[in-house]
Amino acid sequence: MMMKNKLTTKLEPFLDKIKANKKYQATLIIAYIVLTAGSLVLAQKSVIAFLLLLASLLLLHFTGLTDLKKWLIAGAVLVVILPVVASQGPAYQSYMEVACFVGIYVAMALGLNIVVGLAGLLDLGFVAFFAVGAYTYGIFATGQASKFMPFGEFPLPGESFWLFLIIGGIAAAIAGVIIGVPVLRVKGDYLAIVTLGFGEIIRIVFNNLDRPVNITNGAMGLISITPPKIFGFEFMYPSQFYYIVLVILVITVFAVRRLEYSKLGRSWKAVRENEIAAQAMGIPLVRTKLMAFAIGASFSGVMGVVFAAKQTFVDPTSFTLLESITILVMVLLGGMGSVPGVILGAAIMTILNLHVLTEFANWLNQLNLQGIISIPDALSPAKMQRFIFGAILIGFALYRPQGLLPAKNPVFNLEKLRKNKGKISSMISGTSQEPVARAEEAKR
Structure with missing residues (x-):
C-alpha cells in the first residue's frame, strides 16, 4: 500500500x-x-x-x-x-471484414439510437428496415425482378448501387412511417411487443412472397447480387467495401450529431422525458415520433443495401429477432442518447462476436485437438461462445448500468453567452432608437 x-x-x-x-x-x-x-x-x-x-x-x-x-x-x-x-x-481481408461489419452495425445502432435513445420509443423490430433496404437492392440487382416486372432488363448494372443507396433509405423510411402510424397508439412495453410483431411480420412476408407472384424468391433467397461498380471499377472484396462503409458512416455520424442538437432533436428529447409537457409546449407528438421512426429507419435501409451488395446473397434468416435485440443491446451497452457511446457499444459487440470470441474458440479447439487440454463435448468452445458473450454483457450491465459512455448535456461558456447577449441587446436598442431620432429630426 x-x-x-x-x-x-x-x-x-x-x-x-x-x-x-x-x-x-x-x-x-x-x-x-x-x-x-x-x-x-x-x-x-x-x-x-x-x-x-x-x-x-x-x-x-x-x-x-x-x-x-x-x-x-x-x-x-x-x-x-x-x-x-x-x-x-x-489476415488482411479478415480484418477488413470485421471493420466493414463494425461500420454497418454502428450505423444501424445510431439509427436505432434516434428511436430509442432520443425519442424514447422502444423498438424491437428495427431489423425489418434493414431487410427492406437489402431486398430493395437485391431484387433489382438480380434476375428476380424479371419474374414480375413486365419491362426493363435485369439484373441492373453495378452503377445502379449508388442510386439504390438513396432508394433503399427512402423505402425503409416509408416502411418506418407505415409501421409507426398504428404502433404509436400504444406506449411502453406494449410498444415493444407491437414493434416486435411487425418486425416478424415483415420477415415472414419476405419468406413467403414467392407465390402467387415470385417477388423475393421466398426461403431460397436472392443469389448472385450484382456488386457495386463505379468508373469501371468493381467492388468485390471487404477491403474495397470498407471505404464505402466508412464514407456512409461518417455521413451518418455527422447527420445524427446535427439532428441531436437541432429543433427536431430537442423535440425528441422533450417527448422522451414527458409527452404531456411536450404536447403542452406545442410539440406535435405524432409527427415528431413518426419523424424518429422514418429517419432512424432510413439509416438502417441504406446499410441494408450495402449488406446485400457485400454478401451477394440475401435470405430471410439474416433478419431475425435476435438481430434486432443485438442492435438494441448495442445502444443500451454504449449509453442511450450518446453518439460516442453507441459507436463504442456497437464496435465492442461486433468485434467480440465476430472476431475475439471466434478466435478464442478456434484457439481452444486447436489445443483440444493437439491433446494439450481436454474439453468435454458438452463444454466445447463453439457451444460456450454465446454463453461467454452473454456473461460479458451481464458484467457490463452490472458495473456500467448507464452505459459505457453515458449521454451528457452540452456545456456552454457562460461568459461567451453573456457577451453575445450584450451585443444582441445593444444592437436591438440601437436599432430601436434610430426611428425615434429620425422622427425628432423631422419635427425640427
Missing part, C-alpha cells in the same frame, strides 16, 4: 501536466498509434494488436484536443493507417 501511494503521488504531477498540455496529449496519442501500428505489422496476424490500434480512437475521444484535430487524426487512422498496416499480413 505504501509503495502504491508513493507511486501515485509521483505520477499525479505528471498526469496533471499531461491533462493541462494538449501538445503532450497529441504527442502521446500519435506515439501510441505508431507503436500499435508497428506491432500489427510485426505480428501480421494478431487480434490483440488489431484491437489496440482500434483502441486509439477511444483514447482520442478522451483527449482535450479540438474536434478538428480529433477528426483529422481519426481520419488518418481509419483511411490510411489501418488499411495499410493490416494489408501487410495474411
